[in-house]
Amino acid sequence: MSLRRAALRSSSILRQHSCLVAHQNFISARNTSIFPSFLVRTYAKAGKGAKSTANLVPRSKQPITDPEAQEEYASAEQKMTAAVDWFRRECASIATRANGRVTPDLLSSVRVRFPKDEHAFKLEEISTVGVRNASELVITVFEEESLKHVERALYDAKLPGLSSFQKQDSRTLKIPVPKPTVEARKALFAAAERQAEDTRTQIRRHHQASLKRGKYEKHSVELDEFQKLTTRFVNNVDTILKQLK
Template sequence: MAQKYDKADVERRMSGAVDSLKSDLSGLRTGRANVALLDPVMVEVYGALMPLNQVATVSAPEPRMLSVQVWDRSNVIPVEKGIARSNLGLNPMIDGQTLRLPLPDLTEERRKELAKLAGKYAEGAKIAIRNVRRDAMELLKEDEKKKQISEDDRKRLEDEVQTMTDRFVKDVDAASEAKEKEILQR
């Protein structure tokens, strides 16, 4: 079935790209402890791989420390191994059912790598937004060809799509700049 231009769908897809970027950026390490840092960590427990947040509670009791409270004592060692395998550069210290993760200082080189990675994530989000714009523009041209909208309507709607695109790209730039500033801050 042929699709028709839908402003709400275009906006939802562009917004999704920005939300995805913000999620990716929250996982990037800065100088401060952030519980989202451990979101990608998978732990092998009960014969399956599970996200860390399904077997433990993560908190940031201090600016440079994460605390992982494991719910089941038998999962402490698998959680420690999962964190070690994650390549986040963290060395867990076991204290009963709690793992303490002191965050080492970021080197200048590592800060620059992380800032570059944030930029790469932002570029990916912009590409996704531009792809949504391209799809919307093609749908508008098809709608005009099928005589469902006039040429004037198509031009007006294309301007609307471009305005939306500019707004979401600005959101991406703002999120990326804020994260880069946070990463490079000592």
């Protein structure tokens, strides 16, 4: 009899436990449907040494700050400007000749050298240059001994269409200026192209000389600025030549 009671009691306890577990599962499922779970993402805080990139200036827009580099940049710019200005004057003279106009500017590129002088002289510094009969240039030197040096300078200049001249007296040269033919114009433009290439080469030499003196680091602001300077002046040469044509 006692065994039967114990069995009934054990069975009752099992039923109560099953009901309790079922009730807990129901409550858990109900809470899940009412209060669904969410994933929350968290972010790590920036380190104390982190810096904002909002105010950083690209290297291409940074100026040269080193005093020696600034001085070298100014020197290179001055030399490149002189080279381009010379080429611009040459093209202006070529345009004048191609259009058939006779002016003293046709001889503006001629430089006269004397044995005892280190630098060359412009024609207007040692002579007068005038126009006669709208078709001739007349050079009158201030001193007789200068005439032979002027003749040599005219030969060396190799100006298209102006290679022949006549000696009128001990101080005067006459240069006939023929009307430009199609062939003469082509020769003038070919001469301009050669001068353009010479000017580009001169600009690049100034660039390389500045880099050699400065010994700037790779990818430095100085290298970028000198390259932009060179590109700008080379483009100026291209523009002048294009306008001439």
